[in-house]
Amino acid sequence: MTDESINEPVTRDADRPAAPAGVPLEVAIVVPTYNEAETLPLLVEKVVAQNIVGLGFVVVDDGSPDGTGDIADRLADEFPGVFLVLHREGKQGLGTAYMAGFQMALDAGAERIVEMDADLSHPPEVLPGLIARLDTADVAVASRYTDGGGVDPAWSWGRRQVSYWGNVGIRLILGLKVKDATAGFKVFRRKTLETIGIDRLRLTGFGFQAELAYRCQKAGVNVVEHPYVFMTRTAGKSKMSFAIIVEAFLQLTWLRIRG
């Protein structure tokens, strides 16, 4: 498989409605945002530069006090194809933002739905190769822990250990085969999301990514991992905290017990 394969049109069902702008939407980039005024325009610019055929965006903003929602609206006005913005009132968590964004992407007719953070931790240059992996898979996970993957070389030894062992712990709790269980950079076939059932997902915070991995494994869909190097954000602030991590571990343990 080559990166060029992404430039080939992807077949679509003849009866599916065209995307609102009349451009057939194939690849929807779903981006949750909370205070990403600096990073969102850069992300959109870099993603557009990848020349992905049938590209569109779905931004889910939770009333960011820094005005990210207005910036998203302006980007939507400038973008020639499908650029949807969902404005929600107040911070409601990453998980519910993705659930709402996935549904909008499906409703707009997208065939390949990408999860991506706004902060450029997920390098847009990886997108063409990652999306092309769906030619032979149901889910492609951009992975730090597969051959060729990694984390920012600037990370200290201690930070690498926390991240690595946190991932190992979550894999053990859920019995996951996927090596990067907390990955937030993935692409799904629309059929995969329909099979899993977006409204069945329960975890609304950091545990959401692992729950998605768990649901994919339980549904028996074909998951592949594609290497990338996770980069530290250079602007804005992370919303991650120790409390969020502890909450996720407790919720995931409960998820495994309940099934």
Ligand SMILES: Nc1nc2c(ncn2[C@@H]2O[C@H](COP(=O)(O)OP(=O)(O)O)[C@@H](O)[C@H]2O)c(=O)[nH]1
């Ligand atoms: N809409 C929405 N986006 C969120 C929320 N929490 C985090 N995000 C976004 O989710 C992405 C990942 O969050 P980030 O703080 O970078 O987490 P980290 O990469 O784990 O440090 C970023 O694009 C955030 O702006 C939330 O409650 N609502």
Ligand SMILES: [Mg+2]
């Ligand atoms: Mg981040």
